[in-house]
Amino acid sequence: MIAGRISARRAALQSTLTLRKTAVLASTRPLSATADDIFAAKDTFARRHIGPSDADVEVMMKTVGVKSLDDLVDRTVPHSIRLDEPLDLEDALSESEALTAIRKIADKNQVMKNFIGMGYSETTVPPVILRNMLENPGWYTAYTPYQAEISQGRLQSLLNFQTMVADLTGMDMSNASLLDEATAAAEAMFMCNGLKNGKRKKFFVAEDCHPQNITLVETRGGALNLDIVVGDPKTVDFSGEDYSGALIQYPNTYGDVINPEEFVKKAHDAGTLVVAATDLMSLSMLKPPGDFGVDIAVGSAQRFGVPLGYGGPHAAFMASKHSYSRRMSGRIIGVTIDSRGAPCLRMAMQTREQHIRRDKATSNICTAQALLANMAASYGVYHGPEGIKGIAERINGMAAVTAAALKEAGFGVSSEQFFDTFSVDVSAKGTSSTAIAQACEAKGANVRVIDDKTIGLSFGESITKDDVVALLEGFGVSGSSLDSAAASAKIGFSDDLVRTSEYMTHPVFNMYHSETQMLRYLKSLENKDLSLNTSMISLGSCTMKLNATSEMMPVTWPEFANMHPFAPAHQCLGYKEMIDSLHDDLAKITGFAACSAQPNSGAQGEYAGLLAIRSYHLSRGDTDRNVCIIPVSAHGTNPASAVLAGMKVVVVKSDDKGDIDIEDLRTKAIKNKDKLAALMVTYPSTYGVFEEGIKEICKITHDNGGLVYMDGANMNAQVALTSPGHIGADVCHLNLHKTFCIPHGGGGPGVGTIGVVPRLAPFLPGHPVIPSGGEGAGVVPKTTGAIAAAPFGSAAILPISWMYIKMLGEPGLKKSTQLAILNANYMAAKLAGHYNVVYRGRDGLSAHEFILDLRPFKHTGIVEEDVAKRLQDYGFHSPTMSWPVPGTLMIEPTESEDKGELDRFCWAMIKIREEIDDISEGRVAVEQSPLKAAPHTWEACFEDEWDKPYTRTQAAFPAPWVKANKFWPTVGRVDNVHGDRNLVCSCPPMDVYTDEHIAA
Missing domain, CATH: 3.40.640.10 (Type I PLP-dependent aspartate aminotransferase-like (Major domain))
Structure with a gap:
């Protein structure tokens, strides 16, 4: 039977090649071609973005039963809502033309050295992380790790992130990232309100927090009629016991490092929870919030090797006590076991997710910043605790020496103790902050204008001595003063603020400090994950389409990557x-x-x-x-x-x-x-x-x-x-x-x-x-x-x-939409007779996605999870499970997938149906079916003893194409219940992984 299918596929391939050859011959340039025809670019994009060839489209339309793409649209999209006029977009550019055009745009950005701060810092992205993570489709095209068995690499990296954040903040646990620091502060406000059962309607915000943090808390709190009080943390009165929580910035937006111990005690005495927005880098030197009794710590991991990017994307974090874990916003990665009892990772407490709890969800956040959290975690792994502290000490030293130089020149420096940021009073020199800012900009440095007489200066990792010399020249101070300033600079902190506790002690942060080690570590994690560079990810509603290389290239250009979000508009x-x-x-x-x-x-x-x-x-x-x-x-x-x-x-x-x-x-x-x-x-x-x-x-x-x-x-x-x-x-x-x-x-x-x-x-x-x-x-x-x-x-x-x-232009966008609809209906037609489609539109057609009903198989003991895990043996990610209809799979192929990939997925689903039939017809007991044992790891398949009623080949290589490019699930089926009952959300000791099958 397999041989027959292969012959049929060869015949179809030959037919396709014949059609393509005919098309090529027909398109040969006529002798009367114009100059525009001759010089027209050939690296057009639509044919690269859209998976099926024209020949494939003809075959697929016959399968669906439509005459043309226009006929398909006429039969799926209501005529009453169809557009009457074109979109009036510009003509499509080729890939090289588009890159040239956006290069000209990028060149209009003026990238300065930024001393602005306010939660955004100059950083250095280690090249090994830039090339092998941020610019690597193995990392950036993966989906949220709901299917843990094929996501262990990302899960391990996110667990590293959680561990690093918890260690540095001195808290019990951390989540796996939030959208940005201000959002995290607002989420902490909601968390405080919930922990007080919504009975305390007031929330305090220190006036020396970053402005964006204050505004976002006001916006989000105001929508829920919470009373947001912005004021001086020294004078706030909590005695009325009506505040659910209080937000402070440590260090504050002006750079001051103020011991929060007294404030925390005053708040706690009144039953008020304390949230500290903090700077991870500073916490390698400063006593962490957890040591002061802070309840929740939030912040941004941007300065851990994530470019400024004009404001994002950056990974924020939230860390808290274990007792608050079920109130914490965002995703949490936890340790559990697989079907063979081996330790593995998964997303913990998924019942908190919005698709389950809906209007009772802890927040509406469904998107984290996983890629950026992975970058920050990798930065921590690469540098290790000593490397992080060395970077922090250099930053603190640069700031202290610069402050001393400005003091010696007669400027007022307001901060007594600071990490990387301090304020400068320029009025004693008879000038204004605007004049100083303009002079510094002329030297290539951006500073923060706080008010008419005050400048804020913040130092980041990528700042050099030459940058500081140029900055000082903007203040009219000679760079030669740095040597004398270094002798008088106050570096470090008073004893009550110095960190004495250890952090990042886990071996993962102390093993991979050469580039060779780091390169191999990142590759080992990447190899555990299925991404779009492996196979189709047909998640309904999630639209996992091609992320083209030419689209991605400008992201890491310095003109886009190194711009501070608060840089002057003319830059x-x-x-x-x-x-x-x-x-x-x-x-x-x-x-x-x-x-x-x-x-x-x-x-x-x-x-x-x-x-x-x-x-x-x-x-x-x-x-x-x-x-x-x-x-x-x-x-x-x-x-x-x-x-x-x-x-x-x-x-x-x-x-x-x-x-x-x-x-x-x-x-x-x-x-x-x-x-x-x-x-x-x-x-x-x-x-x-x-x-x-x-x-x-x-x-x-x-x-x-x-x-x-x-x-x-x-x-x-x-x-x-x-x-x-x-x-x-x-x-x-x-x-x-x-x-x-x-x-x-x-x-x-x-x-x-x-x-x-x-x-x-x-x-x-x-x-x-x-x-x-x-x-x-x-x-x-x-x-x-x-x-x-x-x-x-x-x-x-x-x-x-x-x-x-x-x-793409309008024609390419339109064809992309048409092909998204065609691909979905082609797959639905191929699977008809094997599975029922739950809902259909007019003329029995679907839109760009469709839902397969697995509920009729429930009597066999097979549910949607079994099908999802068995698809991993074929090298595919599961479609969306049990949403929006329980007991179903929602499939969306997107326009980017070619016919061959669609056919392979359909074949896998048909073979899975045959395995279900084996159970329903009594040939195989459900507990002995490959569906229940899936996914099959290489450890399981290569054990000396094999007691399954099916062969190892059927287990691991259930289709011919799998042998050519086998993707092995890293672990057996994950036990979610065990993980929720035994919540561990930081890197476990290495001896957990000493079992032979894990150590390998």
């Missing part, structure tokens, strides 16, 4: 041009008036969009509009975001076809017409169907006073065919890490850009340091506030989406 003209251009294109694609890139995840985009709606209603005096209607099928972050935006969730049912029950919606909209704020809807639906009644759904919402929020998770099925604005939505977030090709990075980075109609444009996110809001709309921002630490969010990765759109 950032390239960034402004690129972001404005991207927003202009996204506005055209979505049918909206304006966009904001500040949200740095899809969930944050939801939140920003809902805040814009809330602010709009409040501006009109509609203070009672707080009801958000959400379909039962919605992404779990939708209700979580609505609650965090201060809204009350009302759920609307789905009908038998999976569509929104329009009559139920109408009834609930009318019932709440005086309180209706918004409807959240995903389109196409999470069931993979273009709902025919979407325009009526929007009209019902508008008729009852609400606005329509469209979840953009499935935007890749709309681009160039329809648009949220055309359909009738008022705001939509765009997962740029899905539709617009920013890679998932093992669970982040992400970008959740939002687009809005004109009336919502004034309510786009603002920022306290760099004015923003209403970008592209020519409006004055109102009161929405900041929702991320940096004004343009994760700006460093926006060039990826810019490149994607510029290289």
Whole structure:
């Protein structure tokens, strides 16, 4: 039977080659070609991005039963929402042309040495980490490690991150990253409020915190009607016992290192929890927050080898006591055992995730910053504790010597004790801070202007002596003064602030300090993970499409990578041009008036969009509009975001076809017409169907006073065919890490850009340091506030989406959408007869994804998890499991996958169905099936004793192509229950790994 299939595949391949040869001959340039024809670039992008060839498309359309791609779209996308006019995008550029164009844009950025600080520091990315992690698709194309057996490398690195953070902060445990420091501070505020059962409505914020931290806490707390009190930590009165928590900055935004012991005691005496926003690098020298009794520590790991990137992406962290673990936001990596009793890793306590808890979730964060956390962890591994301390001491020394030089020259230095940052009073020299800033800029140095007479200076790892000399010259001080200043500089801290406890003692931080060792360590971790450079990742709703190399290249160019987010605007003209251009294109694609890139995840985009709606209603005096209607099928972050935006969730049912029950919606909209704020809807639906009644759904919402929020998770099925604005939505977030090709990075980075109609444009996110809001709309921002630490969010990765759109143009974008729909329907057709598709649209077709029903096999003892793990033996990542329908798999192939890969996946699913039939027909007992033993590791397959009723070949090489490129799951099936009952979330002692099968 296998031989017959192989012969059939060879015949199909021969047919394809014949068609391609004919096409090549037909396209030979005629003698009458013009100069434009002759000089036209050949490195066009659409044919590289889109997987199936034209010949493959013809075969696939026959399988689906459509005549053309236009016929396919006519039969899937409702005619009432189809675009009437083209998008008016620029003509597509070739890959080389696009790189040339963005190089010209990048050159408009002026990269200075930055002494600005405020939570962002100059750093040096070790080249071995830059090349082998940040620029390596084995790391940046992986998905969130829900399938632990094929994610052990990333999980190990994230566990390293957690261990490093917990050690440095002196806390019991840490999460595996959050979006940025300000977000982490806001999440800590929610955590404090929850730990006090929501009964204490006041939260204190020290006025010497970073401005973005203060603003974000105010924005997020205000949405929940919490009373955010910003004031002097020396005078705050906690005696009323009405504060749930208090946020301090250690060291503070001006650089002062103030012993927080007295403050912590005063807060704790009143039952108030204390959150410290802190600097990891400083904690190699300073007494850590945990030693002072702080309850929660937050901060950014950016200065651990992650480029400035105009504000992001950077990995933040949250660390706390073990007793708070179930209240902690974000993901936590834990230690457990596999099916053979061997230690392994997985994401702990997944029931806290938003798709399970929905409006009762601890937060709406579903995107972390895994790739950046892995970079920071690798930085810690590479340098080790002694290396980290050496870097910290050099930074502290540079700052101290510079401060001494300025003192000797007659300037006032305000900080008594500081790590890397201090403030300079320039008034005694008869000058202003603005004049000094301009003089320093002329020498190539950016400084912080605090007020008319005060300059802030902050030192980072990549600062050199020459940089300091240039900086001093900006103050009118000779660099020759450094030698005398070094003799009088106060380096280090008083005894009550000096760190005495050990940190980063685990062997992993003390083994890999040569580049050879580090290179091999990173490779060993990469080899344990399945990424897009291994095989298709067909996750429904997660859109794991090609992250093209040409799109990725500009990210690490110095002109984009080394820009401080608070650099003067005239130095950032390239960034402004690129972001404005991207927003202009996204506005055209979505049918909206304006966009904001500040949200740095899809969930944050939801939140920003809902805040814009809330602010709009409040501006009109509609203070009672707080009801958000959400379909039962919605992404779990939708209700979580609505609650965090201060809204009350009302759920609307789905009908038998999976569509929104329009009559139920109408009834609930009318019932709440005086309180209706918004409807959240995903389109196409999470069931993979273009709902025919979407325009009526929007009209019902508008008729009852609400606005329509469209979840953009499935935007890749709309681009160039329809648009949220055309359909009738008022705001939509765009997962740029899905539709617009920013890679998932093992669970982040992400970008959740939002687009809005004109009336919502004034309510786009603002920022306290760099004015923003209403970008592209020519409006004055109102009161929405900041929702991320940096004004343009994760700006460093926006060039990826810019490149994607510029290289495809409208024809390429349209064909990408068409092929996304074709690929999904081709797979659904191939699998028909073996599995049932839960929901279909008009004419029995799906959108860009479809849901396979595994519930009919439950009587055999086989569930979706068994199929997911068996797919690993074939070298595939599982589709989305049990969402949005329990007991199902949701499959989304994307347009990037070629027909051969789609066929291999379908073949794997068909063979798995045969193994299910073996059970149902009594040929194999369920407990003896390869489905229950999956995944099969090499240790299991090469043991001397083999007691399975199937062969080792069937276990490990169930399809011919697997032998050619076998991906081995690193561990057997992971025991999630054991891990939750025995929570260990830092690197275990090395003797845990002494078993023979682990040591190998």
